[in-house]
Amino acid sequence: MISFGSDTSYRKQSVVNRRMFILSAAKVLVFGGIVAKLFTLQINENKKYLTLSDKNRLREWKLPPIRGDFQDFFGNTIAGNLKVYQLHVIPEQVENFNNLIVRVKDILDLDQKTLNRIIKKKNSQKPWETLIVSENLSWDQFVKINFYLHELSGVKPVLSVARSYPYNENYTHLLGYVAQASQNDLLNNEEIKKKHVPGLRVGKIGLEKSLENELIGMNGVQRYEVNAYGKRINQIDHIEGQKGKSIRLTVDTKIQQKCNELLKDKAGSISVMDIYTGDIIAMHSSPSFNPNLFLYGISYENWENIINNPKKPLINRSITGLYPPGSTIKPIVALSALENDVISTKFKVNCTGKIEMYGQTYNCWKKKGHGVVNLRDALKVSCDTFFYEMSRRLGVDRLNETAKKFGLGDKVFKNIFNEEKIGLVPSTEWKKNALGRGWVLGETLITGIGQGYIQTTPLQLCLMTAQLANGGFKIKPKIIVNKDDLSLEEIKSKMNENLEKITEEPDFDDALLDLKITSGDSDGKMFKPLFRNQENVKFVLDAMFASTNEVRGTSYSSRINDKKYQFAGKTGTSQVKKITEAERELDLDISQIPYEDRDHALYIAFGPYKNPRYALSILIEHGGSGGSAAAPLAKKLFKIIIDRHEERKKTNSKKNNLQV
């Protein structure tokens, strides 16, 4: 057996052994190569793959930041946050979206219209973006959804917060409102872009918009471990977000509500201001609308209601409404004439109801005329004839200078409200530049009674009144309470200091003032006198007192005799169109004139007369005469403003405790 073919058998064995040896050597090499590859992956590149592995398994979810509150001066929340239950779906993670959404519809009892809207929304966004099926589930719906959650994979009930405005339409124009961030919001504001999560609400207008970056807060972050299909397995980390800054405003809700009440069913605006601190006590534009409507996307009907309202609720009349100031400009015209020594307080004009000048007839509002009037009487009875003559002597450029000094034709807030209008106080130079034509002297006359080119916002008139009422000092209007705000005493002493300076070395100070203006430092002028001779200011204020509190004064019927509430004011009735001679003869009653042609009723006032503290301006669009439509509101308003004063003083003294 063995001998058989033992030679070949031996050769065969040696061949196979040799070749196996070669093969084994190759195997060692190959295994060495695998070990080398393992070494590269697991030792050399370990960090890289570890990072990739973490990237695989960890997913971060940004939580919506919680928006800061708005509070009124007394610490009442006027814009806050409510807890709401929402339903989110990420379409990408849903197997069959259509089935799911129909199931959700059944559970939540949604109507077909809502369903269509959701489907439309889903089609308009990327599949991995969160789709908000419902922004505001009721508690019952929330419970129901959670009950069925196991069969609704991909659906996420979320506890979220939503903006709420407890005072509804009262603060709409001041605060603005929030709504879902639009593409534009993301483009224009880095902060929003950085913190954006689906469904994030951002300010669209008003303080909500201009203070966005302070209000928005910091996102919370939830870090989850997810599996390959993106399903969350467990929560690894939770970083609390930070609520945005709460902002305390200078406004008084009680007074704001009163303003809203007084302007009910009217188009108009009321602004109330502290004449020393510049605090906006109230600022309301009517008609208003409920900002809560915008929270979840306003419904079609509600939007139609707002947009089709002829009184245009979307307009913030206080700062964007431009109106001819009418006779409310007269105190400034008088002051300007006195300051420029154009006339003396003794100057008299005989009013016959009209005056012929430059071949044209200029009428006084009183057809019969006022007879012989001096400056005080002219302000008191608002005699147009007197002001025609005085403006003629004064000239529009000198009037322009004084008016601008007192805050007309300029933004009251520098950059708080984007939509704020500048208005217009005409001058010869302005007309040449803007219209390319020379100034006509007749235009000076109608500018002197607040008609023609001149346009102001109600808030500008309020500031003007405040700066007159405080004795003629520049103040800084403000709406946000700051830690370093000056107290009343500090402001008053500053004013006195500045007054002494002007009496000591008037010329030098004037030059200094001019320098500061040119250097663009507007704060340097703060609490500086806006007059040359304070007697002139006092004279004008006294005339305004007469206008309200003396017989024949234009707002005499709205006076308050109680010294505590006594106020002084000036009416204004500004024409919206030129009245023809024929119409004048007709002397139509207000109810016979079409609404759009009716005069705007204006009133500016300050009080209490002895030791004044607050100024206000009232505008009723197409309300008729200032004396009959606007001034009576001031009477009601001053009662509450003065009553609230004690409260405000108390709050002020413990200001630091309330500071947020």
Next chain:
Amino acid sequence: MFQETALSGQTTFFQKLRSLDYILLFCLIILGLVSSLSMYSTEGGEVLYHTKSHVLRFLIFFSMMLIFSFVNLKFWHSIGYLFYFVVLCLLIWASLYGVKASGSQRWVDLYFINLQPSELMKVAIIMCFAKFYHRTQIHVVNNFKNLIVPIVVLILPILLVVSQPDLGTSILIGLCGLVVLWLSGVNVKYFIYSSLVLFISLPFVISFLKPYQKLRILTFFNPDRDPLGAGYQIIQSKIAVGSGGLSGKGFLKGTQSYLDFLPEKHTDFIFTLFSEEHGFIGSVLLLLLYAIIIYRTAKIGASARSFFGKLFCYGYASSIFIFVTVNMSMVLGLLPIVGSPLPIMSYGGSSMLATMIGFSVVMSTKIYQKQIIA
């Protein structure tokens, strides 16, 4: 020569038992244990279907292997062709009436088990060739007739398996066959010529590949080509292995597998999971375990007197090496993704059965190492 009669005939059961290769058995048991634990880990630390059935299969087939080890080597030699022929028939049956799953028809339904004959072919081809060359004299190995017969024998199952379609297994069968051909003394120049021919005809072959197979080859050259599609498996696999580091993320703590980022983690990518959880150290130890198994198998071959036993052991050791190398290279991104299980570690009954049949013959060679087969 004196012991010849004693050896050929009457060794006692205990002598046989003693002559088992215990190191090899020990390594196989360890591997079985490791594979069971890995399977347990794929199921997130729970004993579920895969773990249960893997453990069961290991136990059954390992015991079967022990029993078959005592079968005389002569028997294995005598059924060499028959085994090949039966498996070939099963392959044809699979092509005709096989069970379809995920696009290919690889399984035959034997009522109690779904058998994948292509896995058995990996052993059958070695056994068949071992028998063929056992008989063939060395000086006629390179005769035309003695060349053409093995080539036909090798090509037939390859074609059947390719048509299933199962490129991975057919390549492995081909490699197993070629290795035995090489060991048995086929002239080196034929290997060189045929690889040249293969190389030249490669573009032609590629044009016959299925689109997904082409994609796999393209993906191999650049996995980042389509990271969420075809490249996904290899990228995720490399992430898993790489993030394992020196000592791994720990048993049951492999995030890549636990969070389902790993594809085919029970079968072809079981090594990825193991490597992620046990790191470089674990992987090298596992590789060492395979190296010992291969070494012991080859050593049994070296001391076998019969050419059949020797050639089978050498061939089988080499095939284990090929399976391990191809599988690991694949999951490490060194080779394109082709379906190739890791012996014993990967889930799969047919693969386990084939592997254990192979080791039965190896053990039988050990017990009957002095046996001479005419």
